[in-house]
Amino acid sequence: MRTSPALRAAALAAAVTVLLPLAACSESNDKGDPGGPHSTPLAENAAEANSIPGGLASQKLTWKPCPAPSPAQGSGTAPSPLPSGTPWECSFMKAPLDYAKPGGETIELALIRARAKNPGRRIGSLIFNFGGPGASGVATLPAFGTDYDKLRTRYDLVSFDPRGVGLSAGVECETDQQLDARFATDDTPDNGADVNAFVKSTKTFAAACKKNSGRELPYVGTTNAARDMDLMRQVLGDKKLYYFGISYGTQLGGVYAHLFPKNVGRSVLDAVVDPTLDSEQISLGQARGFQLALDNFTKDCAARGEACKLPGSTGKEIEQGISGLLTRLETKPIPGLGARQLTQTLAITGIAAALYSKATWPLLEQGVDEADGGNGALLLALADSLNGRSENGHYNNSIAANTAINCADSKERFTAEQTKAKLPEFRSASKIFGDYLAWSLMACTGWPVAGAWVTPDVSAPGAAPILVIGNTGDPATPYAGAKAMADALGKGVGVLMTYKGQGHGAYNSGNACVQNAVGGYLLEGRVPAAGTVCT
Numbered sequence: 001m002r003t004s005p006a007l008r009a010a011a012l013a014a015a016v017t018v019l020l021p022l023a024a025c026s027e028s029n030d031k032g033d034p035g036g037p038h039s040t041p042l043a044e045n046a047a048e049a050n051s052i053p054g055g056l057a058s059q060k061l062t063w064k065p066c067p068a069p070s071p072a073q074g075s076g077t078a079p080s081p082l083p084s085g086t087p088w089e090c091s092f093m094k095a096p097l098d099y100a101k102p103g104g105e106t107i108e109l110a111l112i113r114a115r116a117k118n119p120g121r122r123i124g125s126l127i128f129n130f131g132g133p134g135a136s137g138v139a140t141l142p143a144f145g146t147d148y149d150k151l152r153t154r155y156d157l158v159s160f161d162p163r164g165v166g167l168s169a170g171v172e173c174e175t176d177q178q179l180d181a182r183f184a185t186d187d188t189p190d191n192g193a194d195v196n197a198f199v200k201s202t203k204t205f206a207a208a209c210k211k212n213s214g215r216e217l218p219y220v221g222t223t224n225a226a227r228d229m230d231l232m233r234q235v236l237g238d239k240k241l242y243y244f245g246i247s248y249g250t251q252l253g254g255v256y257a258h259l260f261p262k263n264v265g266r267s268v269l270d271a272v273v274d275p276t277l278d279s280e281q282i283s284l285g286q287a288r289g290f291q292l293a294l295d296n297f298t299k300d301c302a303a304r305g306e307a308c309k310l311p312g313s314t315g316k317e318i319e320q321g322i323s324g325l326l327t328r329l330e331t332k333p334i335p336g337l338g339a340r341q342l343t344q345t346l347a348i349t350g351i352a353a354a355l356y357s358k359a360t361w362p363l364l365e366q367g368v369d370e371a372d373g374g375n376g377a378l379l380l381a382l383a384d385s386l387n388g389r390s391e392n393g394h395y396n397n398s399i400a401a402n403t404a405i406n407c408a409d410s411k412e413r414f415t416a417e418q419t420k421a422k423l424p425e426f427r428s429a430s431k432i433f434g435d436y437l438a439w440s441l442m443a444c445t446g447w448p449v450a451g452a453w454v455t456p457d458v459s460a461p462g463a464a465p466i467l468v469i470g471n472t473g474d475p476a477t478p479y480a481g482a483k484a485m486a487d488a489l490g491k492g493v494g495v496l497m498t499y500k501g502q503g504h505g506a507y508n509s510g511n512a513c514v515q516n517a518v519g520g521y522l523l524e525g526r527v528p529a530a531g532t533v534c535t
Helices: 005-013 043-050 137-153 176-184 192-213 222-235 248-259 279-303 315-331 344-354 358-372 377-387 398-409 416-429 434-444 480-489 512-524
Strands: 089-096 106-114 124-129 155-160 241-247 264-272 466-471 494-499 532-534
Touching: 089 222, 106 137, 106 222, 124 137, 124 222, 124 248, 137 155, 137 512, 176 192, 176 344, 176 377, 192 398, 192 416, 192 434, 222 241, 222 248, 222 398, 241 248, 248 264, 248 466, 248 480, 264 480, 264 512, 279 315, 279 358, 279 416, 279 434, 315 344, 315 358, 344 358, 344 377, 344 434, 358 377, 398 434, 416 434, 466 480, 466 512, 480 494, 494 512, 512 532
Parallel strands: 124 155, 124 241, 241 264, 264 466, 466 494, 494 532
Antiparallel strands: 089 106, 106 155
16 A cells, blocks of 8 residues: 555545635634743744744635536545535635745635535534545545534535635546556565566656656645645634544644634544654554454454355454455456456555444445355445545546655655564554555655655644544554654643544544534534544
């Protein structure tokens, strides 16, 4: 896997971002949100980030009916109104390409919104980022708008394509045909020839990104995305930033809080990326997390006895069957969709995709069963969902954006020899996903832009409370990351809540305890007690 599955999740279950419309007359109901600048190496740029030319901070947005998503956003049809009849509206906001030159060249950021149900009680703009990085918020928010409709009682729901994504100066790298070939490359190379092919594919991808999007690559990192959100806050007329971040969106939210602690309003971080881990530690944690999710899946299947389609009477025996299938696919791919075959790498990607939610476990069971019988169509379709490939063979730009943003953030660059040395530890963490995730460490090898950090600084002393939710069964962002984030945000800022469930994230699980706690905080300002547990 060349990009971490947590960061590619958006392509499967979608990630959304909420950014509010022009709320010139909106008034915040937060009373006395604490704030105050904090001087650290990253926060040294806070003054610069606030030095936005008046023309940009006071720009007026023109909202129009949303068109169908572009190919870079994933294609499809124009979004239908919400059940209440509220339409989706779209606009573009100008932002500096380079915040070090705020009066220089600008880019346009694509936005989408649905207005609040009750304008008289409206708090402001609730900005969502559902992760990736690389997911088009403009394309995905309408698909998940009903999940957050309760929050629309007091907020406009808004999303945006972060810089480098979709229609926001979207990064372009390889063609559809080149991406098909890239994803067919063995991502778990076993010999010198395979390693050479893998490294060549990685470097070829980086070169294509530089050729087609070299202007944007230095400026698509998370720090600039956080600055964009503060500019949006101003343009949308809010004194505070109200925020809901999921997966990578939690990292973005943490960086924002560090840069702009006094501007933090009611905020929720769900499916939390651990800000204290470097890229190697994150990938190793994901190997353990996906292995845990697979163990839970196989045990559940075994417990259903004859109703389970997969051979084996115990979870371990079922997993051995899956491992055997993957071993066979390494040398003998099977028919997939059209002329495309299901390879070992694509099968692992498809399995990972189905582990993001317990709701997709039946698809995993069916896909593995059919692949055992020689039909790889379903596992390949699941892999396509993570890779951003539509049925018509077009890829959105989520993979290009994902790599560009991750490599603009992370300083780490791994060689093939360094990766080989780490294989034993990754294999110990997961027989199924270990090699897959170890080789993903080379995603930034040959990247033309240097990274910003090893780990981001998210300390935010003086910020308003930020609700941090961890799911004990999360494969992509293991639970330990939530506690680490809450601690790193600082005393009195990070408020940890635990959901004992399965899948990636907590709010979208439908758990009433989680949703009531989130709603109580965002809508009424009631901060849950630290240590609250939902089951």
